[in-house]
Amino acid sequence: MRTFDAIVVGGGLVGSAIAYGLTKAGLKPALVDEGDVAFRASRGNFGLVWVQSKGLGAPHYQRWTRLSAEEWPALAAELGESIGINVGLQQPGGLQLCLSDNELAQRRAMMEQMRIEAGNFGFDYRMLDRQEVAELLPGIGPSVAGASWTPYDGHANPLNLLHALHRGFLAGGGTYLPNCTVTAAHAAPRDFRVTLGGEEIAAPRIVLAAGLGNAKLAPLFGLSAPVRPQRGQILVTERARQIWSMPLGSLRQTQEGSIMLGSSEEDVGFDTSQKPEVMQKIAQRAVLSFPWIAELQIVRAWAALRVMPPDGKPIYDESERFPGAFTANCHSGVTLAGAHARAFAPMVAAGSLDPMMAPFSAKRFPESPDVPAAA
Numbered sequence: 559m560r561t562f563d564a565i566v567v568g569g570g571l572v573g574s575a576i577a578y579g580l581t582k583a584g585l586k587p588a589l590v591d592e593g594d595v596a597f598r599a600s601r602g603n604f605g606l607v608w609v610q611s612k613g614l615g616a617p618h619y620q621r622w623t624r625l626s627a628e629e630w631p632a633l634a635a636e637l638g639e640s641i642g643i644n645v646g647l648q649q650p651g652g653l654q655l656c657l658s659d660n661e662l663a664q665r666r667a668m669m670e671q672m673r674i675e676a677g678n679f680g681f682d683y684r685m686l687d688r689q690e691v692a693e694l695l696p697g698i699g700p701s702v703a704g705a706s707w708t709p710y711d712g713h714a715n716p717l718n719l720l721h722a723l724h725r726g727f728l729a730g731g732g733t734y735l736p737n738c739t740v741t742a743a744h745a746a747p748r749d750f751r752v753t754l755g756g757e758e759i760a761a762p763r764i765v766l767a768a769g770l771g772n773a774k775l776a777p778l779f780g781l782s783a784p785v786r787p788q789r790g791q792i793l794v795t796e797r798a799r800q801i802w803s804m805p806l807g808s809l810r811q812t813q814e815g816s817i818m819l820g821s822s823e824e825d826v827g828f829d830t831s832q833k834p835e836v837m838q839k840i841a842q843r844a845v846l847s848f849p850w851i852a853e854l855q856i857v858r859a860w861a862a863l864r865v866m867p868p869d870g871k872p873i874y875d876e877s878e879r880f881p882g883a884f885t886a887n888c889h890s891g892v893t894l895a896g897a898h899a900r901a902f903a904p905m906v907a908a909g910s911l912d913p914m915m916a917p918f919s920a921k922r923f924p925e926s927p928d929v930p931a932a933a
């Protein structure tokens with residue numbers, strides 16, 4: 559039986575960032591991944607490192623996202639220097655366009671609530687009127703009423719990030735076990751064993767980061783991860799000259815020049831098919847924002863499934879029944895990569911989660927096994 563310092567289940571962005579972080583903490587983990595049969599959000603996302611709308615009514619989530627955005631430059635630099643992969647991080651701030659006065663008023667109220675909830679921590683934002691947006695972004699459409707701006711937002715190349723995290727993990731002494739599905743496990747406090755294709759592997763720590771697979775895996779370890787799929791569709795245009803200096807929430811220009819248009823939020827179960835009517839709505843909103851986008855050819859489009867907790871906020875937990883077992887679930891695995899690699903992984907390495915993570919526990923959901931039925 560091979561033994562490791564930790565087993566991380568799930569080789570998407572969440573699992574890879576945590577597994578990479580564990581190697582930086584000096585551990586020798588195994589990263590187990592199911593392979594191409596899975597629904598992998600990490601290969602179908604929009605690539606935003608996005609802060610400005612995260613954590614309304616949940617200041618702990620706003621702080622966690624901000625922390626991640628702050629850790630991102632060090633993560634990107636570290637991966638660039640040690641692995642030689644440019645993950646394309648740019649954090650020039652971000653704009654969210656509003657296409658009516660009503661949208662602008664709602665956005666203003668939301669941003670102000672975020673500022674109030676941030677308290678002493680602070681939340682820097684500005685609302686821009688139409689004229690100010692026009693000065694920053696050439697060729698806006700007549701419907702653009704204004705925009706919200708924060709300095710914290712950015713974007714990156716998510717495929718390069720995933721590749722770099724895997725390479726960094728291997729370079730740090732991690733063991734990658736692909737094409738292995740975890741379906742059963744032996745769990746005891748700080749003693750976890752999983753059987754993979756006839757071989758048993760063991761570790762004193764296990765991290766469930768299997769995306770949508772976590773819903774089934776978590777109960778095996780006394781945990782709960784009631785995540786559901788949420789479909790998102792994305793369109794990509796041919797390359798254009800570099801035109802925007804920052805990402806715009808549902809529009810972003812890649813470093814290669816393509817413009818990504820996205821992304822829908824659809825509750826349709828495990829269905830990754832594309833729907834012309836949804837694609838049309840995405841394109842229409844982009845053209846209302848910038849009429850010149852209509853001249854560009856759409857060269858690619860896809861659908862992928864987000865890993866969505868019931869209230870949209872991440873779930874991080876450690877098992878009370880089986881100390882040493884952890885779970886991590888979120889719908890912003892690009893944005894939160896900095897926190898996963900540089901804050902969450904060190905907590906796992908140290909053996910328990912920091913008390914600041916308590917509000918992220920699945921105990922907040924009535925169906926959690928840790929919540930008494932009458933509660």
Ligand SMILES: Cc1cc2nc3c(=O)[nH]c(=O)nc-3n(C[C@H](O)[C@H](O)[C@H](O)COP(=O)(O)OP(=O)(O)OC[C@H]3O[C@@H](n4cnc5c(N)ncnc54)[C@H](O)[C@@H]3O)c2cc1C
Binds near residue numbers: 568574598770772
């Ligand atoms: C359309 C769309 C747009 C998005 N845009 C953004 C964005 O702009 N910014 C942002 O921050 N986030 C964005 N996201 C979300 C982001 O992509 C996800 O949060 C992130 O990819 C989730 O990563 P994950 O590792 O949890 O899940 P996944 O990528 O699904 O990976 C889970 C992995 O676990 C493995 N697995 C599952 N079950 C098992 C098992 N039993 N045994 C072994 N392995 C298993 C699978 O093989 C898979 O590789 C977007 C998502 C979508 C769909």
